[in-house]
Amino acid sequence: MSKETNKTVLVGFGNEYRKDDGLGIRLLDLIDEKISKIKIQELSIDILDDIKDFETVIFVDAALEGEDINLRKIEKELKFSPLTHHLSPEELLIWAENINKKNYEFYLLSIRGYDFDFGEEPSEEGKKNLLKAKDFLLKFLKEH
Amino acid sequence: MNKKITISPVTRIEGHARVTIFLNDEGKVDEAYLHIDQFRGFEKFSEGRYFAEMPIITPRICGICPVSHHLASAKATDDILGVDIPRPAKLLRELIHMGQIIQSHSMHFFELAGPDLILGWDADPRIRNVAGLIQANPELALKAVKLRRFGQRIIELVAGRRIHPTFAIPGGVNQAFDPKSRDEILKGIDEMISYVEDGISIATKYIEDNKEVCDKFASFPTGYMGLVKDDGSLELYDGKIRFMDKDGNVVKDFKDKYYLKYIGERVEDWSYLKFPYYKPLGWPEGVYRVGPLGRLNVVDKISTPIANEHLKNFKKINDGKPVEGSLYFHYARLIEAIYGLERTKEILEDPECLSKDVLLSGKVSNEEGIGVIEAPRGTLIHHYWVDEKGTIEKVNLIVATGHNNWAMSKSVENVAKGFIDGKNLTEGMLNRVEGAIRCYDPCLSCSTHAIGKMPLLIELYDSNGNLINFVKRD
Numbered sequence: 327m328s329k330e331t332n333k334t335v336l337v338g339f340g341n342e343y344r345k346d347d348g349l350g351i352r353l354l355d356l357i358d359e360k361i362s363k364i365k366i367q368e369l370s371i372d373i374l375d376d377i378k379d380f381e382t383v384i385f386v387d388a389a390l391e392g393e394d395i396n397l398r399k400i401e402k403e404l405k406f407s408p409l410t411h412h413l414s415p416e417e418l419l420i421w422a423e424n425i426n427k428k429n430y431e432f433y434l435l436s437i438r439g440y441d442f443d444f445g446e447e448p449s450e451e452g453k454k455n456l457l458k459a460k461d462f463l464l465k466f467l468k469e470h
Numbered sequence: 471m472n473k474k475i476t477i478s479p480v481t482r483i484e485g486h487a488r489v490t491i492f493l494n495d496e497g498k499v500d501e502a503y504l505h506i507d508q509f510r511g512f513e514k515f516s517e518g519r520y521f522a523e524m525p526i527i528t529p530r531i532c533g534i535c536p537v538s539h540h541l542a543s544a545k546a547t548d549d550i551l552g553v554d555i556p557r558p559a560k561l562l563r564e565l566i567h568m569g570q571i572i573q574s575h576s577m578h579f580f581e582l583a584g585p586d587l588i589l590g591w592d593a594d595p596r597i598r599n600v601a602g603l604i605q606a607n608p609e610l611a612l613k614a615v616k617l618r619r620f621g622q623r624i625i626e627l628v629a630g631r632r633i634h635p636t637f638a639i640p641g642g643v644n645q646a647f648d649p650k651s652r653d654e655i656l657k658g659i660d661e662m663i664s665y666v667e668d669g670i671s672i673a674t675k676y677i678e679d680n681k682e683v684c685d686k687f688a689s690f691p692t693g694y695m696g697l698v699k700d701d702g703s704l705e706l707y708d709g710k711i712r713f714m715d716k717d718g719n720v721v722k723d724f725k726d727k728y729y730l731k732y733i734g735e736r737v738e739d740w741s742y743l744k745f746p747y748y749k750p751l752g753w754p755e756g757v758y759r760v761g762p763l764g765r766l767n768v769v770d771k772i773s774t775p776i777a778n779e780h781l782k783n784f785k786k787i788n789d790g791k792p793v794e795g796s797l798y799f800h801y802a803r804l805i806e807a808i809y810g811l812e813r814t815k816e817i818l819e820d821p822e823c824l825s826k827d828v829l830l831s832g833k834v835s836n837e838e839g840i841g842v843i844e845a846p847r848g849t850l851i852h853h854y855w856v857d858e859k860g861t862i863e864k865v866n867l868i869v870a871t872g873h874n875n876w877a878m879s880k881s882v883e884n885v886a887k888g889f890i891d892g893k894n895l896t897e898g899m900l901n902r903v904e905g906a907i908r909c910y911d912p913c914l915s916c917s918t919h920a921i922g923k924m925p926l927l928i929e930l931y932d933s934n935g936n937l938i939n940f941v942k943r944d
Binding site for chain 1 (some may be wrong): 511512515527534536577581586597600601604608611612615618619622632633634775
């Protein structure tokens with residue numbers, strides 16, 4: 327792998343009891359490479375300690391719409407979640423750089439989900455996208 | 471013809487909600503509603519499960535306060551076994567509960583309420599956020615992070631993991647506590663209390679400078695509800711349920727197992743979330759508020775010294791009568807954070823917290839089990855019905871945000887009428903409407919957070935139904 331895996335961490339977030347909402351977490355189980363992984367339900371500042379020794383953070387989450395899979399680099403963005411304790415990756419990047427006093431590369435890999443009802447099994451379409459995301463992520467880690 | 475403004479959804483994270491504001495021809499607000507598009511799927515999802523799984527399953531309802539569901543659920547399963555768990559197990563459960571209170575309350579104040587109180591309601595939204603707060607006061611932001619970490623660290627050290635713990639089980643907890651972890655937590659408490667005191671200074675200064683706003687903002691009479699100890703002091707893990715009327719009279723103290731006798735749930739066709747009310751007073755006279763404001767209104771005192779001194783000042787706000795302004799939720803939240811820290815110290819200094827007597831075995835003895843605790847946002851009720859083998863047949867959950875449903879909608883209406891000018895809609899007006907909801911720190915327990923929904927939109931229609939203005943925040 328060209329990307330230094332000891333400086334990269336995968337952060338999957340979602341709720342495995344809400345079918346496709348757990349795709350981000352399930353992807354981490356499919357990645358056998360020796361790379362650090364963190365599973366969480368919501369993105370919050372709790373993660374700042376966990377990522378302090380890494381340089382690249384790749385978040386993986388389910389998406390309600392859009393392409394089957396999509397990877398984008400996260401830029402700092404001054405936005406405000408009006409009611410929630412959950413943070414966006416854009417907000418978290420601001421926290422991380424200010425609190426941990428270092429620069430990061432943040433990426434968000436989105437996996438399109440279709441069914442977010444209660445249940446432990448992802449939808450069939452979701453499972454297909456999960457496999458696509460696995461191939462994509464492995465290739466990305468190798469090439470970048 | 472009335473004009474209609476819709477804010478939809480106000481958040482996609484802890485659930486979905488919309489705010490609809492109806493304007494008349496003069497551009498004044500006629501009516502306003504908060505609609506919560508939540509469905510109670512988790513109750514159905516739990517049917518057919520073995521009862522002992524519930525403390526593990528139910529924390530998935532919420533990524534924000536999983537410990538609250540974990541503990542309320544464990545208490546309900548104790549009830550199914552018919553056991554009174556060992557005191558050391560109660561202490562350790564209460565300890566992780568205090569960890570959650572500390573992290574949740576502190577984070578809400580500094581991250582969500584802070585930008586309004588410190589930077590101003592009408593500040594540019596590009597800076598009125600946590601990033602703006604970091605720039606304006608980096609030391610304060612760091613303290614917020616440390617407080618959050620401290621609360622989470624308590625949960626991690628006691629329960630083994632900070633997210634979705636599996637620690638509390640029917641009959642007690644699955645592991646004893648160790649002295650090294652106790653000492654680590656004890657070492658940090660005084661510093662954390664000083665951080666919360668900084669927050670209290672900010673809150674009280676704001677109140678002093680804006681007394682009229684605080685007394686009028688989303689201020690209206692309701693009943694109040696919360697757990698209390700036998701001596702009427704604040705209780706967050708156990709105790710009896712106290713209901714207080716709008717005039718400040720303690721109407722009833724009752725055991726949690728009788729909640730169905732006293733709490734009714736009204737259905738309105740404009741919201742999926744039900745509207746709990748105090749049955750003996752009927753609807754709508756029986757509407758009430760829970761959470762920090764409700765709790766500090768119903769209690770006579772707090773058992774820990776520093777928090778109790780702050781409570782005395784809180785009680786002075788309305789000369790001993792219930793404090794009605796919703797902005798006072800923020801002050802009450804910080805007083806409870808102090809209590810959480812002081813109570814943590816008390817538990818850690820109790821030798822029984824290190825006892826290995828943490829679990830009682832038992833068998834299914836009751837067909838029903840009820841567990842009630844005070845979650846950060848208010849009273850949380852788990853009620854399970856099981857068959858003779860312990861298989862779940864029916865579940866009833868009343869979450870804190872549900873209890874506050876009527877009050878949140880009333881707050882939206884109150885603030886919309888006070889601040890919205892339909893002919894000149896500004897972002898600051900919208901922020902105040904959001905701020906009214908924010909006082910309650912709602913968690914709409916949808917628990918999904920997939921990417922792809924717009925968090926905020928206000929649309930303004932003219933009398934012919936044409937869209938003439940909107941405010942949008944991604």
